Amino acid sequence: MNELTSKIDVAMGRIKAELVLKDAFIINVFTQTVEKKDIAINDGIIVGMGKYEGNHEINCNGFFVAPGFIDSHVHIESSMVTPEIFSDLVIKKGVTTIIADPHEIANVLGEKGIEFMLQNSKKGDADIFFMLPSCVPAVDFEDNGAVLEADNLERFIEDPQVLGLGEVMDVNAVTSGNKKMIRKILMVNKYRKSLDGHCPKINDKELNAYLCANIRTDHECTNYEEALEKVKNGMYVMLREGSAARDLKKLLPAVNDKNYSRFLFCTDDRHIEDLVDEGSIDNCIRTAIDEGLDAIKAYTIASFNAANCYNLWDRGAISAGMKADLVIFEDIKKLKIKNVIKNGKVYKNNHMFKDIFAKPSVNVDHIKEDLFKIKAKGKFVNVIKVQPGGLVTKKEKRQVKINEGLVECVESKEEVVNKIAVIERHKNSGKHSVGFIEGLGLKKAAIAQTIAHDSHNIIVLGDNDKDMEIAVNNIISNNGGIVFVSEGKLLEHLKLPIGGLMTSENPSFVVDKIIKLNSLAVKFGIKKEVDPFITLGFMALPVIPEIKITSRGLFDYSKFSFIDLFTDI
Known part of the structure; x- marks a missing residue:
C-alpha cells in the first residue's frame, strides 16, 4: 500500500519524483504524435507526464524519448556470446526487452541448454524472455543432440520468463496433425501463452491450419505480397534485419497507415560484430526511416507492437504505470542515442563477465x-x-x-x-x-x-x-x-x-x-x-x-x- 500511495503522491505532484526527464520530446505511440513534457519516474515506474520536479533531473531539452526497444525474435546463440553478454551489448543500442528462442543450444544440450539460458540471462541488464523451442529436432529426420517433447517443455511453461512456444518451423507437422506437435501446441494453449510461426511460402489452407493452432507470428516472408496476405489474415509479421537474412527493405512496402500495428522488428540471427557496428533494433528503425517509413510508426513498431503481440502490458509505451524503460536520443531519423533508462535508472556500462565452464559437446573421431x-x-x-x-x-x-x-x-x-x-x-x-x-x-x-x-x-x-x-x-x-x-x-x-x-x-x-x-x-x-x-x-x-x-x-x-x-x- 505504501508503495502505491507513494506513486500516487508523486503523480499528484505532492512529493518529488526520484527521477525527472525535463522538457523531453516524447514519442506517443497511442496518438502517433510528439509531445513536449516532463517524465516523472519512481521505483522504476513512470508515474506521470507534465510538469514535475525530481530529486534527480536530466535536461532533455532538444532530445527525444521513446519506449525501450523490443527485439521480438532472436537466437542469442547466433551472436556467439552468452545471454548475459548479449544483454550488455544490445541495451546500449536501446533494446531493453529481448524475446529469445533458445532452440540452437536446445538442439545440442536439450533441457540443460534451456536451463543454462534461463539462469545466465538473469545476470543481464535487459529483460530476456524466452519462447520454448518447438522443433528439437527441427524435423524428425535430423541428427541433433536432443529431443524435446511436450512433457519436456511443460516443466518450463509456467516460468515467468517463458512467454510461449518458439517458431513452429515444421509446417507439415501442423498441417498433417502430427500428434507430437499437436501435444506441444495444446500444452501452450492450455496455459494461454503465445506461439511463434515460421512459414515461408505457405498456401491459403496451410495458413488457415496454422491460425487454427493459434500460431500468430511469422518472420520468414519472402516478399511484401506474402507479408500483406499474412497480415490480412490476422498474423503479426516480423520485419527481419539480421546478418545474413536482411528482409526489412523488401517487406517494408507492405506497411501502411491501416496495418502498421501488425508489424514487428526482429533480428533473428545477428553476429556480434554487426551488433557492435550497426546495432540491433535501432538499426531496424534507422533502415525503415531511410526507406521512407514514418518515424513515429518506426518507433511504435519497435516497442508498442511487440509488447502487444506478446502480452507484455507493462511496457512498450510512455504512460503512467508503465515500466520506465526509455531511450533518450538526438535526431528522430538518425537515432543518436544519448542515454538508456532501464527500470528507472540510467544504464551504466560497468558490467563484469566471468568465465563459464562447459562440458565437451563435440563427440566425433578425427577424420581423413x-x-x-x-x-x-x-x-x-x-x-x-x-x-x-x-x-x-x-x-x-x-x-x-x-x-x-x-x-x-x-x-x-x-x-x-x-x-x-x-x-x-x-x-x-x-x-x-x-x-x-x-x-x-x-x-x-x-x-x-x-x-x-x-x-x-x-x-x-x-x-x-x-x-x-x-x-x-x-x-x-x-x-x-x-x-x-x-x-x-x-x-x-x-x-x-x-x-x-x-x-x-x-x-x-x-x-x-x-x-x-x-x-x-x-x-x-x-x-x-x-x-x-x-x-x-x-x-x-x-x-x-x-x-x-x-x-x-x-x-x-x-x-x-x-x-x-x-x-x-
Missing part, C-alpha cells in the same frame, strides 16, 4: 580427407546456389569433371563451386554427406564450424579436401567453434566451448576474432556482400527453401524429401 571424395555416379550434380542477402537458396544442375571414377570438380566458367559437407558430431554415428555449393567463392582455403542450424553438426566448406580435413579436425580438438585453414595451415580460430555455439570471453575479444575471420574470408574469395559464417551455418537447415544439406544428404524443400547428389540433365 578421403571422407570428402565423391564417386562419380553421373555427369551432372545438384548444386546449392547461394543468394546474397537471404537464406533461401536455389537448386542448380552443373556438370562435373571426372578423374579415375571420382568427381574432380564441378565445371563452372562464372562461379567458383566449393565442396560442402556436414558431419554428425553429437553421437559419433559416422553419418556425413558431401555436396557442392556455389555463390560463396572460397579459394585455396577451408572454413569449418559447429554452427549449423538447427542440429549444429560440423559443417565445412572448401576448395580442397586436405584443408577441409585439417579444418574439421581442429574443430574437434577445440571442442567447437570456427576455424579458417589455408594450404594446410590454421590461420585463425574462435573457440565456442558452450555447446559449440557460445563463449563467455570478453565481447571485444570475440569481435576481434570475427573481424580477422571475416577479413580472411574476403581475402580468400568470399564475396563482400555475403556473411560467410552465418550463411554457411544456414546451409544445413532443411526447413528453408529450396535446397540444403544435412548429415544425411541433400534435402529439397519443395519435395520435402532427400534427393540424390547426381541428377539427369
